[in-house]
Amino acid sequence: MAGEVAPAAHVAPLPETAAPSRDVAGGNACLSLPEAAAVHWRPPMDAARLRRRGALWTLTTAAHVLPFLAAGVLLLVIQPLAVAVSLASFAHAWIIPMLYAARGANVLRPRARTSAAAERTALGLLGDLVGHDARELHARTGLVVERGRLGVWTVGEAGAVLLTARGRRASCFCVRVADPDLPSADRIAHLLLALRADEVGFATVANLAFSGARWRVRRRLPAAMRPALEAAAAQERALDRVYD
Amino acid sequence: MSRLVRMDRTGHTTLAEWTAADPQAVEAAAAAFREELDRGYFAMVSTGEGHAEQVKELPVDADLVILRLPISGG
Numbered sequence: 001m002a003g004e005v006a007p008a009a010h011v012a013p014l015p016e017t018a019a020p021s022r023d024v025a026g027g028n029a030c031l032s033l034p035e036a037a038a039v040h041w042r043p044p045m046d047a048a049r050l051r052r053r054g055a056l057w058t059l060t061t062a063a064h065v066l067p068f069l070a071a072g073v074l075l076l077v078i079q080p081l082a083v084a085v086s087l088a089s090f091a092h093a094w095i096i097p098m099l100y101a102a103r104g105a106n107v108l109r110p111r112a113r114t115s116a117a118a119e120r121t122a123l124g125l126l127g128d129l130v131g132h133d134a135r136e137l138h139a140r141t142g143l144v145v146e147r148g149r150l151g152v153w154t155v156g157e158a159g160a161v162l163l164t165a166r167g168r169r170a171s172c173f174c175v176r177v178a179d180p181d182l183p184s185a186d187r188i189a190h191l192l193l194a195l196r197a198d199e200v201g202f203a204t205v206a207n208l209a210f211s212g213a214r215w216r217v218r219r220r221l222p223a224a225m226r227p228a229l230e231a232a233a234a235q236e237r238a239l240d241r242v243y244d
Numbered sequence: 245m246s247r248l249v250r251m252d253r254t255g256h257t258t259l260a261e262w263t264a265a266d267p268q269a270v271e272a273a274a275a276a277f278r279e280e281l282d283r284g285y286f287a288m289v290s291t292g293e294g295h296a297e298q299v300k301e302l303p304v305d306a307d308l309v310i311l312r313l314p315i316s317g318g
Contacts, residue, residue, distance in 0.1 A: 032298065034286060035314050107318070114253065121255020128308070129290070147294060158318055174318035178284075179253065182313075186251045190312045193288045196296035207317035 033201030104210025107159025
């Protein structure tokens with residue numbers, strides 16, 4: 001069986017060639033993913049850039065939320081009778097991050113299915129690419145968990161979520177395959193192979209849809225998919241314990 | 245027996261099968277391989293646990309060569 005992945009529950013060290021260092025080559029990284037040429041203006045999405053983008057995302061969210069919170073409190077203090085307006089302001093402060101997280105969770109949501117026969121055939125090939133536990137997790141959740149050097153990925157049909165910082169931060173990447181009519185397992189296999197070939201290149205080509213707390217993304221996912229995100233978080237925590 | 249597989253709307257299609265000891269089968273697989281690359285597919289082989297590599301020539305010794313389509317930011 002080609003390219004077996006270590007079972008999710010057994011966090012074994014990666015082979016020598018892929019030591020799970022958190023330091024991926026910086027701005028001079030040579031991206032081997034051919035699709036990276038189409039986004040040549042983007043700097044490689046290495047670990048440092050990922051952290052900066054995450055921090056920027058958090059700042060942007062705070063810049064959206066804090067004024068609404070402040071306005072709500074101020075209104076309550078100045079004019080308690082304007083409580084309805086204050087509540088509307090608080091609602092804005094709550095809804096904005098929720099909408100961002102929903103956008104992030106969308107990368108994992110299932111897309112329309114093709115014929116049952118094609119789905120079965122595609123599932124067989126995807127099963128050849130992953131290990132037993134990953135196959136079982138995919139059967140339950142429709143998602144594949146894959147350890148990388150940047151963190152632990154949860155791969156879906158329209159993108160992938162990268163968990164870092166001991167599984168606390170989720171970076172949601174939106175990626176699509178050139179043919180929208182592929183079976184779901186084939187779409188995942190496309191992303192998985194590209195990710196395995198060049199993780200930094202994959203993250204560079206993909207569009208960052210959201211970066212923030214894992215629990216925000218989890219809440220926006222269908223219940224059946226949540227165990228995959230939890231499994232990825234467990235792997236990320238275990239990796240940090242081993243390698244930090 | 246090595247296989248050249250293309251991921252497509254049917255799930256996947258086996259385009260060629262060969263063994264290194266059969267030059268004719270290897271040549272047929274290499275021709276099919278080049279044809280798919282010309283159509284815009286990328287060829288991938290697994291290179292160990294959780295790793296894959298893009299190849300531009302048919303790796304005769306590989307068990308499984310998978311052809312995938314390009315990806316882009318969604």
